[in-house]
Amino acid sequence: MAFPQLKLDNQLCFRLYTAARLVTASYTPYFKEFGITYPQYLVLMLLWEQDNRIISEITERLNLETNTVTPLLQRMEKQGLIVRQKSQADSRQRIISLTGEGKRLEEKMKNVPNCLAQKIVDNGISVDELQKLIPILDKFICAITNVNNR
Amino acid sequence: MAFPQLKLDNQLCFRLYTAARLVTASYTPYFKEFGITYPQYLVLMLLWEQDNRIISEITERLNLETNTVTPLLQRMEKQGLIVRQKSQADSRQRIISLTGEGKRLEEKMKNVPNCLAQKIVDNGISVDELQKLIPILDKFICAITNVNNR
DNA sequence: TTTTAATACATCGTGTACGATATATTAAAA
DNA sequence: TTTTAATATATCGTACACGATGTATTAAAA
Numbered sequence: 019m020a021f022p023q024l025k026l027d028n029q030l031c032f033r034l035y036t037a038a039r040l041v042t043a044s045y046t047p048y049f050k051e052f053g054i055t056y057p058q059y060l061v062l063m064l065l066w067e068q069d070n071r072i073i074s075e076i077t078e079r080l081n082l083e084t085n086t087v088t089p090l091l092q093r094m095e096k097q098g099l100i101v102r103q104k105s106q107a108d109s110r111q112r113i114i115s116l117t118g119e120g121k122r123l124e125e126k127m128k129n130v131p132n133c134l135a136q137k138i139v140d141n142g143i144s145v146d147e148l149q150k151l152i153p154i155l156d157k158f159i160c161a162i163t164n165v166n167n168r
Numbered sequence: 169m170a171f172p173q174l175k176l177d178n179q180l181c182f183r184l185y186t187a188a189r190l191v192t193a194s195y196t197p198y199f200k201e202f203g204i205t206y207p208q209y210l211v212l213m214l215l216w217e218q219d220n221r222i223i224s225e226i227t228e229r230l231n232l233e234t235n236t237v238t239p240l241l242q243r244m245e246k247q248g249l250i251v252r253q254k255s256q257a258d259s260r261q262r263i264i265s266l267t268g269e270g271k272r273l274e275e276k277m278k279n280v281p282n283c284l285a286q287k288i289v290d291n292g293i294s295v296d297e298l299q300k301l302i303p304i305l306d307k308f309i310c311a312i313t314n315v316n317n318r
Numbered sequence: 319t320t321t322t323a324a325t326a327c328a329t330c331g332t333g334t335a336c337g338a339t340a341t342a343t344t345a346a347a348a
Numbered sequence: 349t350t351t352t353a354a355t356a357t358a359t360c361g362t363a364c365a366c367g368a369t370g371t372a373t374t375a376a377a378a
Binding site for chain 1: 183185195213229231277284291297302304314315316
């Protein structure tokens with residue numbers, strides 16, 4: 019092996035890529051029942067936390083661009099989870115609001131995260147180790163954000 | 169807030185999702201020069217490690233399905249990075265091999281991972297903290313894999 | 319040996335991601 | 349106040365991801 023830094027097994031990035039894909043895959047069976055996807059679930063969580071947000075708030079919180087979020091919201095509106103109405107104050111903005119159906123999902127999905135967390139722990143990683151990941155990932159995300167904004 | 173477990177900021181999964189997207193984004197400027205993408209880079213790393221692999225080896229190592237990898241390899245062939253030839257021994261299989269161009273990229277890209285790692289460290293996370301992520305992520309990936317295979 | 323099952327890929331449809339660009343509206347500058 | 353710049357969102361094109369299904373080939377069973 020000429021360059022060990024080019025070996026897949028040595029790379030943190032590949033682990034993050036894999037971990038992210040696998041964990042969203044583990045959510046999928048829970049979402050299927052409600053006909054939503056992981057990014058749609060992220061939007062719903064934001065709106066459950068606080069309803070009637072403008073799109074730029076959503077793109078900022080999710081670290082996504084409008085070219086991802088706009089079509090995502092259009093699909094969610096078509097499915098009857100949200101409505102997208104123009105703001106009176108500034109008609110460039112759109113207010114995103116939950117429908118009754120979107121609101122009802124909160125109660126229905128409240129057990130999903132803990133249920134999944136329990137399954138992960140049952141399969142060989144401690145809560146302590148999972149907790150350790152959080153502050154390091156926060157620091158990592160912060161550092162990478164700085165790298166990307168030069 | 170009715171259900172704190174439904175809060176975005178409390179979720180490990182969202183951090184992984186964000187970290188993975190941002191770190192592949194930080195690779196992109198390096199790839200642009202060579203006209204490749206992050207998943208294509210993963211395939212190249214596998215082939216630099218060992219050339220002439222069958223597709224199932226690639227899907228296993230990358231934890232991806234054939235419906236992702238086949239089109240990926242087709243694009244890479246069109247770009248002249250690899251060739252996809254049917255196996256003599258078992259004509260269901262395809263042998264994936266680097267072209268001269270694909271081989272030359274190894275030398276050209278050998279500094280990319282270290283260069284990026286340096287940039288990340290320069291932006292506020294220690295090598296020690298990055299190293300700590302690796303074994304926990306390995307354990308996490310292992311646990312999630314078990315969850316997904318039930 | 320013929321039938322059946324398993325394996326290895328490929329194709330199709332849908333939903334993200336994201337660079338690049340366009341459009342409408344508001345704010346700032348001349 | 350007219351021009352110009354900034355803001356907020358939308359659209360387009362390309363490349364993944366992945367569930368579902370199809371096809372060719374080989375291996376196993378009857």
